[in-house]
Amino acid sequence: MQTLNGKYYLYPVQAAIPMNIAPNTVPFDNPDTAIYYNNTPYPAMRVEITDDGYPMGYHVITLTFYPLEYIPSDSIVNLYSSIYYTLHYLDNTEEVLRPVMQSKFSNYISKDLIKSMVINYEDINSVSGEDWEVVNTGTVVSNVKSINSSASALIPIPDYIIITCDSLRTSFQRLANWKTQKGINTIVTKVEDIYAIYQVCENAEKNRN
Secondary structure (H helix, E strand, O other), rough: OOEOOOOOOOOOOOOOOOOOHHHHHOOOOOOOOHHHOOOEEOOOOOOOEEEEEOOHHEEEEEEOOOOEEEEOOOOOEEEOOOOOOOOOOOOOOOOOOOOEEEHHHHHHHHHHHHHHHHHOOOOOOOOOOOEEEEOOOOOOOOOOOOOOOOOOOOOOOOOOOEEEEEHHHHHHHHHHHHHHHOOOOOEEEHHHHHHHHHHOOOOOHHHHO
């Protein structure tokens, strides 16, 4: 651990300001004296699990590291150039929705997505849990750049999308779960959510996009 030279006065993040409000009319959020006069280091940990999920049936966790530590009362910053941690693996007691079989196309995309998300991608064939059957159907694409997916949110790439209204979403979710277990990764989305994403085109075009 190394203490950086000098004094550092870190201010709290300011509240978001709506675009229809002039910034100079919003008061500045001053430091909370109960926090800034305290000698408790912030943050209190060097590493923590900030996301834990099962995208495409693979168990993936996100670790967030905090190499800097702030002592508010002394206005000093400590730097940790090396952080050591240990992961303890336990049997999962929660029910995880996993396919019992998967198309070759879906399996290819699943592995490609997971490899882009994790550091230990070379272990993908040994940490996937119980194996599922890969059915030799479908066409493998040359790349998945055109697929709009957020890897940090751990969102699976669907083979099948059910578009419905909010009142029928629960009913269609049972169908989506059944299709996913059969190897067709299926999600349910509301038309209202689609309309909210695309603001500049007609509803028919929004659904098509």
